[in-house]
Amino acid sequence: MSEVMEYDVVIVGAGPSGLATAIKLKQLAEIQQTEINVCVLEKGSEPGAHILSGAVMDPQALTELLPDWEALGAPLKTRVVADEFHFLGSKGSYKLPHFLLPDCFHNEGNYIVSLGDVTKWLAAQAESLGVEIFSGFPAQKVVYGAQGEVIGVETGAFGINKDGSLSDGYQPGMEIHGKYTVFAEGARGHLGKELIKQFGLDNEADSQSYGLGIKEVWEIKPELHEEGKVIHTAGWPLDRHTYGGAFLYHAADNKIFIGMVVGLGYENPHLSPFEEFQKLKTHPFVARLLEGGKRISYGARAIAAGGLNSLPKLCFPGGVLVGCDAGFLNASRIKGSHAAIKSGAMAAEAIAQALQQGRQRDVLSTYADLFKSSWLQAELHKARNFKPWMNKGLIIGTLMVGLEQKILRGKYFWTVHSRTKDAAKLKRASAFPKIQYSKPDGKLTFDRLSSVYLSNTNHNDNQPVHLRLTDPKIPVMHNLAHYDGPESRYCPAGVYEFSEEGGDKKLVINAQNCLHCKTCDIKDPLQNITWVTPEGGGGPNYTSM
Amino acid sequence: MKVLVCIKKVVDSNVKIRVKADGSGVDVTGAKMSMNPYDEIAIEEAVRLKEKGIATEVIAITCGDQGSTETLRNALAIGADSAVLVETGMDLQPLAIAKTLTKVNASINADLIFFGKQAIDDDSNQTGQMFAALNDFPQATNISEITIADRVAIVKREVDGGVENVKLQLPAVLTTDLRLNEPRFVTLPNIMKAKKKEIRVVPNAEVQMTNQSRLTVKNYFEPKGREPGIILSSVEELVEKLKNA
Ligand SMILES: Cc1cc2nc3c(=O)[nH]c(=O)nc-3n(C[C@H](O)[C@H](O)[C@H](O)COP(=O)(O)OP(=O)(O)OC[C@H]3O[C@@H](n4cnc5c(N)ncnc54)[C@H](O)[C@@H]3O)c2cc1C
Ligand code: SF4
Numbered sequence: 005m006s007e008v009m010e011y012d013v014v015i016v017g018a019g020p021s022g023l024a025t026a027i028k029l030k031q032l033a034e035i036q037q038t039e040i041n042v043c044v045l046e047k048g049s050e051p052g053a054h055i056l057s058g059a060v061m062d063p064q065a066l067t068e069l070l071p072d073w074e075a076l077g078a079p080l081k082t083r084v085v086a087d088e089f090h091f092l093g094s095k096g097s098y099k100l101p102h103f104l105l106p107d108c109f110h111n112e113g114n115y116i117v118s119l120g121d122v123t124k125w126l127a128a129q130a131e132s133l134g135v136e137i138f139s140g141f142p143a144q145k146v147v148y149g150a151q152g153e154v155i156g157v158e159t160g161a162f163g164i165n166k167d168g169s170l171s172d173g174y175q176p177g178m179e180i181h182g183k184y185t186v187f188a189e190g191a192r193g194h195l196g197k198e199l200i201k202q203f204g205l206d207n208e209a210d211s212q213s214y215g216l217g218i219k220e221v222w223e224i225k226p227e228l229h230e231e232g233k234v235i236h237t238a239g240w241p242l243d244r245h246t247y248g249g250a251f252l253y254h255a256a257d258n259k260i261f262i263g264m265v266v267g268l269g270y271e272n273p274h275l276s277p278f279e280e281f282q283k284l285k286t287h288p289f290v291a292r293l294l295e296g297g298k299r300i301s302y303g304a305r306a307i308a309a310g311g312l313n314s315l316p317k318l319c320f321p322g323g324v325l326v327g328c329d330a331g332f333l334n335a336s337r338i339k340g341s342h343a344a345i346k347s348g349a350m351a352a353e354a355i356a357q358a359l360q361q362g363r364q365r366d367v368l369s370t371y372a373d374l375f376k377s378s379w380l381q382a383e384l385h386k387a388r389n390f391k392p393w394m395n396k397g398l399i400i401g402t403l404m405v406g407l408e409q410k411i412l413r414g415k416y417f418w419t420v421h422s423r424t425k426d427a428a429k430l431k432r433a434s435a436f437p438k439i440q441y442s443k444p445d446g447k448l449t450f451d452r453l454s455s456v457y458l459s460n461t462n463h464n465d466n467q468p469v470h471l472r473l474t475d476p477k478i479p480v481m482h483n484l485a486h487y488d489g490p491e492s493r494y495c496p497a498g499v500y501e502f503s504e505e506g507g508d509k510k511l512v513i514n515a516q517n518c519l520h521c522k523t524c525d526i527k528d529p530l531q532n533i534t535w536v537t538p539e540g541g542g543g544p545n546y547t548s549m
Numbered sequence: 550m551k552v553l554v555c556i557k558k559v560v561d562s563n564v565k566i567r568v569k570a571d572g573s574g575v576d577v578t579g580a581k582m583s584m585n586p587y588d589e590i591a592i593e594e595a596v597r598l599k600e601k602g603i604a605t606e607v608i609a610i611t612c613g614d615q616g617s618t619e620t621l622r623n624a625l626a627i628g629a630d631s632a633v634l635v636e637t638g639m640d641l642q643p644l645a646i647a648k649t650l651t652k653v654n655a656s657i658n659a660d661l662i663f664f665g666k667q668a669i670d671d672d673s674n675q676t677g678q679m680f681a682a683l684n685d686f687p688q689a690t691n692i693s694e695i696t697i698a699d700r701v702a703i704v705k706r707e708v709d710g711g712v713e714n715v716k717l718q719l720p721a722v723l724t725t726d727l728r729l730n731e732p733r734f735v736t737l738p739n740i741m742k743a744k745k746k747e748i749r750v751v752p753n754a755e756v757q758m759t760n761q762s763r764l765t766v767k768n769y770f771e772p773k774g775r776e777p778g779i780i781l782s783s784v785e786e787l788v789e790k791l792k793n794a
Contacts, residue, residue: 009737049561050581121579138737162734175734223570258570300567460581462563545563548579 006158007178011043013355014156014182016143016195018046019055020119020341021327022188023126023135024069024348025355030133032356040359042135043180045159047142047520049541051127054520056219056305056549057119057341058251058261060084060111060234064379065345070129079121082256084111085232090289092240097289108336108387111234116253116261118548119341142537146195146202147179153365154322156181157195160537166466183364184355185323188348191308192522194535196329205316205325211425212314212331215248216523218281218304218496219263219549220455221255224297229258237290241283246270250284251338252293259300260293265307265338268426268494268527272436276493277523278304279441282449286442294448302455303549304496304521309335312384318372322365324351332380336387343380350374430529433488452498456517460545461497463516463538470538471499471513471524478532479511487529494527519544550697550719552595552604553659554629555650555680556588556611558620559670572768584620587665589627591725593732594695595663596628603697606630608657612646612758614638618748625743626735632748633657639753639760647679652756654684659720661702666691666724681722688722689715693729 013029015022026042033040048054063080066073073080089100089109127137143157156179163174187196191214200206235252242248247267254260264284266277284290308314308331315331318324326332326347333340354371358364375381444450463470473479483489484502489511491500497517502509520543525535560566561581569576584592598604609624610633611617621632635649654662664677674690681688693712694705697719706713707726717723781787 007738009741053581118579124579136741138740141737159737173731173733175736178737180737458565460561460563460565545561545581547564547581 006176009043009178009180011180011182012041012359013043013184013186014180015042015044015186015188016157017188017190017193017327017329018044018048018051018123018127018137018139019188019190019327019344020123020126021190021329021344021348022186023051023123023130024065024345025186025188025326025352026130026135027069027126027133028349028352029356030130030135032352036356036360038360040356043182044130044135044137045141045143045157045180046137046139047537047540048139048543049545050124050139051137052120052124053139053545054543055120055123056217056303056544056546058217058219058253058263058338059117059119059341060114060253060339061117061119061122062114062337062339062342065342065349069345069349076129077125079125080115080117082116082232084114084116084234086230086234087111088233088235090235090237092237092287092289094240095288097237097287108334109236116232116234116255118255118261120546120549122341140541142540143180143195144177144537146198147181149322149365152321154185154199154320155365156185160540162539164467164539166468168468171466183359184368186326186348186351186355187323187329188326188344189329191306191328191331191333192526192535193329194525194537196325197525199320199323199325200316203317203320205318205320206314209316210310210313211423212308212310213422214268214426214526215265215307215309215335216268216277216304216494216496216521217263217265217307218277219261219302220299221301221549222260222262222294222297222299223258224260224293225295226258228293228295228297229260230254231256240287241280242266243272245272246275248280250281252290262290262294267309268306268523269422269429271429271431272439273430273433273487273490274436274439274493276439276441278452278455278493278496279439282444283441285448291448299450300458301547301549302458303544303546304519304523306522306526307335307338307340308333311335312381312388315384318351318375319368321367324354324368324371326351332384334384334387343384346378346380347375350378425531427527427529427531430487430490430527432486438488452496456497456519459497459519460547461517461519461543462545463518463542465516467539467542469513469515470536470542471515471518472534472536474532474534478530480509483529484509491524491528491533494523496521496523500524550598550604550661551606551608551657551659552598552661552663553654553657554588554591554595554607554609554624554663555676556592556609556620556624556665557585557668558582558611558613558617559585559668562586562669568769568771572770574766574769582616582620584623585665585668585670587667587669587725587727589665589732590727590729591663591665592624592627592629593730594725595661597730598661598697599628604661608633608659610635610650610653612637612641612649621748622740622743623735625746625748626740627733628739629746631746633751634748635751635753635756635758637753637758639758641758641760642762642764643673643675644679644763645758645760646676647683649756649758650676650680651683653751660700661697661719662686662722664722664724666726677722677724684720684722686720686722687717688724689717690724691726692723693726695723695729
């Protein structure tokens with residue numbers, strides 16, 4: 005039995021949702037004049053190191069949590085001053101007149117931020133309230149009690165060699181027990197996934213649908229830069245069968261955040277989200293902005309885009325899911341950070357109340373009730389059957405829906421009800437011609453390796469591979485044979501490579517490049533790949549992503 | 550036997566740094582900072598000496614801003630007993646640091662003073678040597694092994710093409726090389742303990758550090774990317790190219 009540390013509340017993940025939970029708990033403890041011990045475990049080397057987002061942030065939830073965030077120096081500095089939406093064709097582009105812009109694309113009052121910086125700042129606020137944050141300590145396992153209730157988590161060990169033997173520096177994991185455990189791992193949390201299954205939390209929900217977001221930060225020529233401008237695009241280069249769109253945010257200091265989200269329900273196994281994104285940058289509309297600029301960082305992360313229809317039950321004995329680990333993102337606005345903060349704060353309210361009543365390790369149904377009567381529920385409800393153009397009036401609405409349908413066949417928005425998992429939507433390679441992507445030019449477009457280099461990713465290379473194959477034969481016998489090895493294309497870090505040795509094909513897993521985006525865990529056709537936490541501190545070291 | 554370990558906060562070795570657009574410096578905003586890896590080796594060695602019963606007290610010290618407290622906490626989590634932060638927002642050069650450390654050490658009187666052989670940001674490789682000279686202490690740089698008995702340190706130094714064995718009378722200055730040890734993984738209980746250990750803050754006024762720069766940096770630029778290679782079809786072509794190169 006490993007060593008045990010006891011807390012009132014254990015939080016897994018120092019992202020916006022986990023930190024909001026921690027901050028709110030401390031604030032409520034102060035009001036209730038009690039002591040609530042809170043510990044946060046974070047797998048990244050420091051808070052923010054694994055955070056990648058757009059991001060245009062709606063400050064509503066933050067203002068509720070920390071009304072004086074401005075005085076506290078929150079890194080929300082760049083107000084959105086202009087919103088544009090463009091349909092891209094293969095050559096031209098069509099800008100939607102501003103009065104036609106659906107509400108969900110209006111960003112008045114929002115801020116262009118690095119969510120990584122916001123997270124770092126939230127962590128500092130939490131620490132100043134007495135929250136203990138342990139960075140570089142992944143929660144690797146859920147610890148269950150005698151009645152099957154969650155009593156805490158176990159952290160990963162350090163110093164296990166690649167072959168499983170123990171090195172001289174070996175340090176075993178520790179059990180961290182809490183009266184309640186909060187799972188705030190973000191989209192496709194690996195413990196969240198287990199809990200959803202274990203407690204059947206999604207029995208009455210649609211399956212979760214995901215998108216893969218790939219992002220780069222560029223420093224562009226000052227004369228091309230318009231601080232505070234937000235641009236979204238739909239259409240080219242994605243085909244009509246693939247959900248997705250791109251964003252271009254003009255942040256401070258001549259930087260732009262450019263990225264693309266591709267729906268992981270895509271059918272064509274030849275598709276490569278990475279290459280589609282590289283291609284996007286060659287469109288004249290985008291290329292002229294980047295011209296003479298310099299790419300300074302790169303990264304990727306999955307989003308949970310199913311919305312309210314896919315939301316699992318939030319509570320189970322001993323714990324709750326918050327933020328994107330549950331799936332609170334509003335896909336129509338591609339915004340999840342406000343929802344993450346709001347859900348964390350509501351979970352904290354339920355926990356503080358329970359602790360005050362002397363309860364522990366039961367089902368915190370107050371959290372679910374609070375959510376049901378919150379603005380977040382109303383917002384997600386509105387987005388549920390998302391017909392953005394229709395509330396612009398019937399004639400315009402019909403026109404725009406027609407346009408959108410014609411150009412995009414409705415594929416910009418995640419509006420589908422679906423009980424099919426993204427992995428199962430992939431069709432056989434033979435059903436599609438191969439897609440020929442152009443070679444990178446090293447100026448606008450790049451290959452995976454030079455990209456991963458800019459994510460500052462590192463894993464101790466003498467450790468067991470953290471991408472586990474249930475059946476090691478499936479990659480070649482099934483994935484390569486029927487789907488032309490899609491893992492070599494969907495992975496944005498080039499972790500999976502098929503190589504040939506004396507006529508025998510095999511899959512090479514370059515685990516040290518992994519960006520922790522979770523796409524392989526989501527999209528592998530037979531769900532044969534399981535992402536587990538590597539040794540603590542491993543993964544990207546994003547700066548201001 | 551008291552051991553003083555001098556450490557520095559630097560940009561994490563995994564982070565790819567970037568020259569500012571105007572060439573005035575390196576852009577480190579928001580970048581992850583860590584303890585200089587050679588200093589981590591120095592702390593580890595000092596703590597091992599204590600675990601062997603040779604050292605009685607390990608003190609970590611740094612000159613820097615409040616953010617350096619994190620770095621000191623890390624040293625305390627590895628096993629240092631206490632720490633000193635000489636607080637300054639100035640960007641100090643090696644001589645200024647060596648002088649400051651000399652002043653602070655006057656009240657500590659360490660028997661052994663460890664430095665990392667160099668900091669991975671400016672690669673100066675000077676502070677330890679300057680400190681030794683200012684104090685007239687014997688020094689051994691780039692050490693890869695150490696044994697101590699009867700106030701004498703016997704160390705191995707990594708030199709070009711071999712190893713040099715050196716004997717020094719304490720108090721002495723040692724700067725650490727990569728092969729000296731492999732720093733331990735910090736554990737949660739030790740991080741908790743570190744939070745309770747003392748970090749003494751010495752205000753700049755007390756040591757009167759000055760940022761008397763002896764060097765002026767004119768500008769920074771990134772190394773030129775490598776020209777792409779070309780594949781030639783024959784030896785003749787190669788000779789031709791070389792002639793005209
Ligand atoms: C490309 C892209 C663009 C986006 N654009 C926007 C936008 O413009 N506006 C907006 O509001 N939102 C946007 N989002 C969504 C937003 O980023 C998320 O909704 C938000 O980050 C969710 O916060 P979270 O705390 O739930 O999870 P995360 O931010 O994912 O944080 C989870 C944290 O938990 C840690 N963790 C995970 N598992 C473990 C474990 N087992 N042990 C220890 N630590 C663990 C992770 O390292 C991470 O630090 C975007 C997302 C992407 C990918
Ligand atoms: S290995 Fe999986 S989780 Fe890691 S970067 Fe590739 S797709 Fe993402």
